[in-house]
Structures are given as structure tokens and as C-alpha cells.
Amino acid sequence: MNDAIQPRPVSPPQAAGLLQLSVIVPTFNERDNVTTLFRRLEAALAGTAFEVIFVDDNSPDGTWDVVRALAREDGRVRCIRRIGRRGLSGACIEGILASSAPCAAVIDADLQHDETQLSKMLALLQGGEFDLVVGSRYIEGGSADSFNRQRAGASALATEVAKRVLRVKIADPMSGFFMIRRDRFEQLAPQLSTQGFKILLDIVATARGNLRIKEIPYTFGSRLHGESKLDSMVALDFLGLVLAKLTHDVVSLRFLLFAMVGSIGLIVHFVALYAALEAFDWPFPEAQACGALSAMTSNFLLNNFLTYRDQRLKGLAILRGLLLFYLVCSVGLLANVGVAFSVYDQEPIWWLAGAAGALMGVVWNYAMSGLFVWRKR
Numbered sequence: 256m257n258d259a260i261q262p263r264p265v266s267p268p269q270a271a272g273l274l275q276l277s278v279i280v281p282t283f284n285e286r287d288n289v290t291t292l293f294r295r296l297e298a299a300l301a302g303t304a305f306e307v308i309f310v311d312d313n314s315p316d317g318t319w320d321v322v323r324a325l326a327r328e329d330g331r332v333r334c335i336r337r338i339g340r341r342g343l344s345g346a347c348i349e350g351i352l353a354s355s356a357p358c359a360a361v362i363d364a365d366l367q368h369d370e371t372q373l374s375k376m377l378a379l380l381q382g383g384e385f386d387l388v389v390g391s392r393y394i395e396g397g398s399a400d401s402f403n404r405q406r407a408g409a410s411a412l413a414t415e416v417a418k419r420v421l422r423v424k425i426a427d428p429m430s431g432f433f434m435i436r437r438d439r440f441e442q443l444a445p446q447l448s449t450q451g452f453k454i455l456l457d458i459v460a461t462a463r464g465n466l467r468i469k470e471i472p473y474t475f476g477s478r479l480h481g482e483s484k485l486d487s488m489v490a491l492d493f494l495g496l497v498l499a500k501l502t503h504d505v506v507s508l509r510f511l512l513f514a515m516v517g518s519i520g521l522i523v524h525f526v527a528l529y530a531a532l533e534a535f536d537w538p539f540p541e542a543q544a545c546g547a548l549s550a551m552t553s554n555f556l557l558n559n560f561l562t563y564r565d566q567r568l569k570g571l572a573i574l575r576g577l578l579l580f581y582l583v584c585s586v587g588l589l590a591n592v593g594v595a596f597s598v599y600d601q602e603p604i605w606w607l608a609g610a611a612g613a614l615m616g617v618v619w620n621y622a623m624s625g626l627f628v629w630r631k632r
């Protein structure tokens with residue numbers, strides 16, 4: 256048998272007691288749900304050799320602490336506590352990569368997904384006919400009745416965009432409930448985005464038709480305790496993912512947002528400059544400095560709120576970040592002027608030189624901000 260063409264079977268003989276399934280549970284403030292979920296997994300997967308990996312982003316409610324207690328009692332449970340990072344997709348990727356069974360499932364902690372489907376999903380993968388089994392709300396027999404109208408509309412719109420723009424063929428690419436063969440996942444993992452929350456869509460879009468997918472219906476239930484973490488900003492993440500997949504990862508949403516914030520900064524600069532000159536009668540150099548400072552400050556705040564929302568600086572770190580941002584931008588301005596000058600020297604076309612300088616400035620500021628201001632901890 257040729258290994259490259261024919262994937263190896265994923266069903267080790269159960270008698271050998273080999274691990275069959277890894278269940279990955281991303282958590283953020285799910286303290287009251289994790290124990291119930293684990294008990295239900297135990298019941299649903301009786302007879303299956305499985306492990307459960309909770310990936311917690313340092314939940315303020317101490318979810319990780321509850322998971323640790325579970326793990327001390329039962330060796331099948333593990334806890335990954337991530338500090339200084341947020342994001343559903345990244346948590347799922349990290350969890351799957353930290354697990355070991357030939358099949359990995361992702362399931363929410365809040366019991367909205369139907370854990371009783373897991374055995375069926377596993378059997379489908381073990382049959383060797385499929386690489387990915389998706390719990391689907393939008394096929395015959397499935398439903399998402401617990402959604403309010405706004406959420407249902409948003410979900411339907413995102414699904415439509417995914418199908419048309421990314422040519423994703425499944426009915427519910429926005430589902431957060433699925434099971435995948437480890438070998439196929441490991442192949443795709445380097446190209447997946449850790450930002451955002453649409454990991455299934457990312458997997459399917461990245462595979463570009465090369466996954467054998469089966470959808471099975473399930474009913475999206477109501478949350479047991481706590482509340483949803485998905486806010487209106489997830490629309491932005493979704494857009495970013497579509498853009499990245501469309502351009503083969505050439506255009507990143509982060510850079511686009513950074514550049515957009517920079518353009519807003521230009522407006523802020525002019526408004527502040529005008530106000531200082533006209534309303535306060537400041538001399539030009541002081542007024543210009545005031546414009547620049549206002550623009551840099553508002554750029555910093557907007558970037559912290561939008562562009563780097565997953566790594567948002569809080570408390571004192573904001574002040575430190577702001578000072579660093581001033582520094583980065585000041586050097587960026589020198590680079591901007593320098594490049595514009597040398598272009599103008601070659602070819603005295605003012606707008607070309609200006610644009611070259613501005614491009615240099617934004618690329619510099621973006622690169623250096625990522626390195627020094629919002630650096631990954």
C-alpha cells in the first residue's frame with residue numbers, strides 16, 4: 256500500500272487499550288460547566304479510550320483551577336493554561352497539537368454541542384471513509400433554535416459568504432463542533448490562523464477540497480451557565496479570515512486595520528492642527544507637534560482596541576505601550592521623510608515621493624509595533 260495516497264487506518268484495535276480519541280475543549284470563564292461536561296463525556300464515551308484536553312486562556316473565574324482538580328482525580332483529563340493570549344481558534348489548534356489520539360474532536364464547554372454524537376463521529380472516522388466529521392445545524396435533522404434572530408441572521412450571512420467567496424461546500428462551515436483525523440490536521444496546522452474563532456471554516460478552506468467530509472445533524476442547545484464570549488467584533492475576525500484565505504495569506508487583516516487606523520490618524524492630525532492654530536492661536540511648530548501627538552495617541556488607542564484586540568494592553572502596560580509607540584512612530588517618521596526625500600531626489604514627482612514615504616512609514620510602524628509594543632508574551 257502506498258502511504259502517500261492511502262491514509263493509514265485510524266482505528267487501533269480497542270483491545271490493545273490504545274488511545275482512540277482526544278477531545279479538545281476551549282474554555283474561557285466556564286467554571287460552572289466543565290465538571291458537568293466531563294461527566295457527560297464519560298457517559299457518552301464509555302467503552303472508548305479517550306482523553307480530554309481543556310485549553311483555558313487564564314479565565315478570571317479560575318476555570319483552570321477546576322480543571323486541574325478534575326485532572327488530579329482522573330488521568331484522562333489535562334489542562335493547558337495559556338497566559339497573555341486570547342482566541343478560540345488558537346486554543347483549539349494548541350489543544351489538538353498537544354493531544355495524541357489518531358482522532359481529535361473539538362467541543363464547546365457550555366454544553367451547547369451534543370456530546371452524544373461523538374461516538375458516531377468517531378465510528379465514521381474509523382471507518383476510513385472520511386477525514387473530517389462536522390456536527391451540522393443546517394442539514395436535515397439539525398437545528399439552532401436557541402439562536403436569537405440577530406444571531407441567526409449573522410450566522411446565515413457568514414455561512415453564505417463562506418460558501419460563495421471561499422467555495423466551501425459544507426452546510427455549516429461556522430460550526431464549532433467537529434472531529435478530524437490527526438494526520439490530516441497536522442498537515443494543515445501550519446497554515447491555520449490562530450486569530451479569530453472560525454477554526455472549522457479555516458480548516459475546510461485551507462484544505463481546498465482535499466478533505467473527505469461528512470456532516471451529521473445535531474441540535475445546538477442552550478448554554479448551561481455563563482454567557483457567550485462572541486461579541487460583535489467577531490465579524491471583523493471573520494472578514495480577516497476570508498481575506499487571508501482569498502489572497503493566500505498575502506494580505507493580513509492586522510496590517511489592513513493598522514493602515515486604516517493610520518489614515519484615521521491623518522484626519523485626527525489635521526483636526527488638531529487646525530484647532531490649535533485657529534481656536535487657540537498657537538504658533539505653527541507647537542500646533543504641528545500637538546497634531547502629531549494627538550494622531551499618535553489616537554492611533555495607539557485604536558490599535559489597542561481593534562488591531563490588537565486579542566493582545567490588548569491593560570492597566571499600566573497601556574502607558575508603557577503608548578511611550579514605546581511614540582518612539583516607534585518617531586523613528587517611522589524619520590524613515591518616511593528619508594525615503595520620500597531620496598525618491599524626490601531621483602524623480603521630482605511630489606505625490607510619488609510622498610506616497611513612497613508614507614508606505615515606508617506605515618510598514619515600519621507596523622513591523623516595529625508588532626515587535627515592541629504588542630509583542631507576543
Ligand code: GDD
Pocket residue numbers: 280281282283284285310311312341342343346362363364365367429430431432452453475482483484485
Ligand atoms: N480558550 C479560549 N479562549 N476559549 C474560548 C475563547 C477564548 O478566547 N472564547 C470562547 N471560548 C470558549 C468558550 O468558553 C466555549 O467553551 C467555547 O469556546 C464557545 O464559546 P461561546 O462563547 O460559548 O460561543 P458561542 O456559543 O456563542 O458560539 C459557539 O458555537 C457556534 C456554533 O457551533 C462557537 O463554537 C462558535 O464558533 C460556533 O459557530
Ligand code: MN
Pocket residue numbers: 363365367478483
Ligand atoms: Mn456557547
